[in-house]
Amino acid sequence: MASPSPDLMSTIVSLCKRRGFIFQSSEIYGGLNSCWDYGPLGVELKRNVKEAWWRSMVTRRRNIVGIDASILMHPKVWEASGHLSGFTDPLVDCKVCKERFRADHLESLEKCPKCGGQLTEVRKFNLMFKTFMGPIEDQSATVFMRPETAQGIFVNFLNVQTASRLKPPFGIAQIGKSFRNEITPGNFTYRTREFEQMEMEFFVPPSEDEKWYQYWKDARFQWYKDYGIKTENLRMREHEKDELAHYAKACADVEYKFPFGWSELEGIANRTDFDLKRHSEFSGKSLAYFDEESKQHYFPYVIEPAAGADRATLAFLIDSYSVEGEGKDARTVLHLHPSLAPIKVAVLPLVKRDGMPEKSEKIYNDLLDNSIKSFYDHNSAIGRRYARQDEAGTPFCVTVDSQSMQDDTVTIRERDTRAQYRVAASSVVEVINQKIKEAQK
């Protein structure tokens, strides 16, 4: 296997555009900095990432339920959570080249890393986007675009707990958009100002916090491995005490070795009882849980695995990318996990005659009727068609050839091994379903 090109990021960005994974937002107007649109393949991939997360965090668990809270919330939420006063990044500008930096991302504040010029004093910059609710743009109408989905879960804690009759330990999960006016967005979809989070707040008796913190660190690390990220490209980094957010007792990041260096994919934090207590204090409504057994109220501790759908999608794309073979035989392959792959099957008649297209159409329809996202392609030589599918990450190709017209069998070709075998045309749906199920975690 040849090693990926040195400038892997720009290769990925151009592949994403060419194949319809990710486009720049408002491109015909020159683009909008740090905003990206998912195209036909990208939207499938990202939906599959979110679906894989939901399956592992909610569907398959008896004690975790989901919600979908609104993005705009009562402004007091952000006072109580500490975001209004504390959700800031330290910012410095270069007095000479005017470049802006996050002070905590610089090795030294002595001089500008770009031009060597003098830097300004560090200023605190609040990352929340503000807007106005209703027609009057005054202070009392100010609302914020949520910078994390978690607060929608905390303020609904008792609603959900009472409606679902769950007892700690139990969790509430949510996937949704968040907004942060990042000082230095960049690295493609890694750091943007509008992004999607996948967060779960796990409410536990205070004495069990450390056990569950460890449990979720292990479970979340394993999830990335289960869906194909290479172990050598993943690591867990425990935060130093001085790195911890104001609410956290402990925090660890799952980091991925991106082409631009080790960077956070997901954070797992022990948020203690901070949020439930603060919302009780600020709203005047107690969010304490009543324990039937001890007949006492208490505030559960919260363990939070907080992941980013866009960062995870980017990591899956990068990690699955490889260039195989040499010279004109070189082929680009996305070894995406079958559950994540945007298209599961490509149906390919060997030639455009002798009844092969009709037979292929029938198989294609069967696959679609069974909700298996598939693609039909009869243009160009078969090798080129396989190559196009490899580059889109399609795990299986079904080829209809002259033998198919005689014995009603077709060839299944697997992307990763390039193994080929024949199966009855009537069993394609079953075989593919089985293959996807086997791979699914």
Ligand code: ATP
């Ligand atoms: P960073 O240190 O990279 O700014 P963070 O520690 O502030 O991230 P969290 O508040 O823990 O991030 O958010 C949880 C997850 O949400 C992150 O691990 C990441 O996957 C995602 N996320 C956060 N900010 C962004 C962003 N600006 N763009 C894309 N994803 C993001």
